[in-house]
Amino acid sequence: xxxxxxxxxxxxxxxxxxxxxRIERPQAEQLATLLKAIADPTRLQLISYINxxxxxxxxxxxxxxxxxxxxxxxxxxxxxxxxxxxxxxxKRGTWVWYSVNQERWQQLAKLFEV
Amino acid sequence: xxxxxxxxxxxxxxxxxxxxxRIERPQAEQLATLLKAIADPTRLQLISYINxxxxxxxxxxxxxxxxxxxxxxxxxxxxxxxxxxxxxxxKRGTWVWYSVNQERWQQLAKLFEV
DNA sequence: TCCTTACATAGACGTCTATCTATGTTCTAC
DNA sequence: GTAGAACATAGATAGACGTCTATGTAAGGA
Numbered sequence: 001x002x003x004x005x006x007x008x009x010x011x012x013x014x015x016x017x018x019x020x021x022r023i024e025r026p027q028a029e030q031l032a033t034l035l036k037a038i039a040d041p042t043r044l045q046l047i048s049y050i051n052x053x054x055x056x057x058x059x060x061x062x063x064x065x066x067x068x069x070x071x072x073x074x075x076x077x078x079x080x081x082x083x084x085x086x087x088x089x090x091k092r093g094t095w096v097w098y099s100v101n102q103e104r105w106q107q108l109a110k111l112f113e114v
Numbered sequence: 115x116x117x118x119x120x121x122x123x124x125x126x127x128x129x130x131x132x133x134x135x136r137i138e139r140p141q142a143e144q145l146a147t148l149l150k151a152i153a154d155p156t157r158l159q160l161i162s163y164i165n166x167x168x169x170x171x172x173x174x175x176x177x178x179x180x181x182x183x184x185x186x187x188x189x190x191x192x193x194x195x196x197x198x199x200x201x202x203x204x205k206r207g208t209w210v211w212y213s214v215n216q217e218r219w220q221q222l223a224k225l226f227e228v
Numbered sequence: 229t230c231c232t233t234a235c236a237t238a239g240a241c242g243t244c245t246a247t248c249t250a251t252g253t254t255c256t257a258c
Numbered sequence: 259g260t261a262g263a264a265c266a267t268a269g270a271t272a273g274a275c276g277t278c279t280a281t282g283t284a285a286g287g288a
Binding site for chain 3: 059060061071072074075076079091093094095096
């Protein structure tokens with residue numbers, strides 16, 4: 001399964017019941033796609049750094065230095081997160097501002113409800 | 115980072131504040147290890163199938179057929195989940211019974227709290 | 229118009245992962 | 259103690275992933 005070729009996912013419809021029932025293959029694949037997006041230390045840090053910034057938004061140039069990664073690498077991870085719908089992208093002039101999609105983030109919590 | 119060489123993780127200490135603060139590298143790596151364990155469609159299905167079984171436990175031979183996977187492949191995935199502390203293993207005679215570690219599962223929900 | 233800055237894309241490379249077949253181990257039954 | 263059943267481990271292989279360097283694109287300023 002390729003992370004980058006899959007479309008964003010409606011989490012609420014993927015796992016409306018948490019672990020209450022068997023998860024069948026298509027839903028399991030959609031959920032795994034979403035979880036793969038955050039199952040990376042760099043991307044977890046990116047999300048938390050964005051969220052902890054002023055106005056809970058950050059541009060790429062604010063993230064490369066604290067993470068000690070090249071700009072293309074940061075862009076790559078942000079793209080993965082954006083394609084999973086976990087962050088949002090807004091271009092303002094030369095800068096691109098990223099923010100966490102709080103609603104989608106909270107939807108993920110439903111998977112862990114019993 | 116190798117999933118199988120890392121020791122289980124205390125989730126509560128990893129992400130006690132959800133996204134409220136920056137996640138630093140060591141914690142990000144521990145969390146990612148845990149998330150990688152469930153960021154796989156087969157393992158998500160295994161967890162849900164185990165949990166939906168009688169007494170919320172299942173042996174390997176109950177899981178190979180519904181998932182259409184070989185026995186060694188199922189064993190491999192169960193090992194990954196067990197090493198992450200997400201399922202527990204109990205040998206009774208010839209059979210080995212696996213069950214979901216509900217407490218740890220719910221701890222993961224804390225990551226998604228705002 | 230040209231330069232600089234901010235960001236994205238392309239391509240390459242080493243590592244990790246998911247699966248398989250083959251084999252080992254442990255337990256029960258006869 | 260031998261045979262069979264249940265499960266684990268080992269080794270191999272194809273594909274995916276994270277990172278980099280190099281390059282492209284778009285916006286702003288002199």
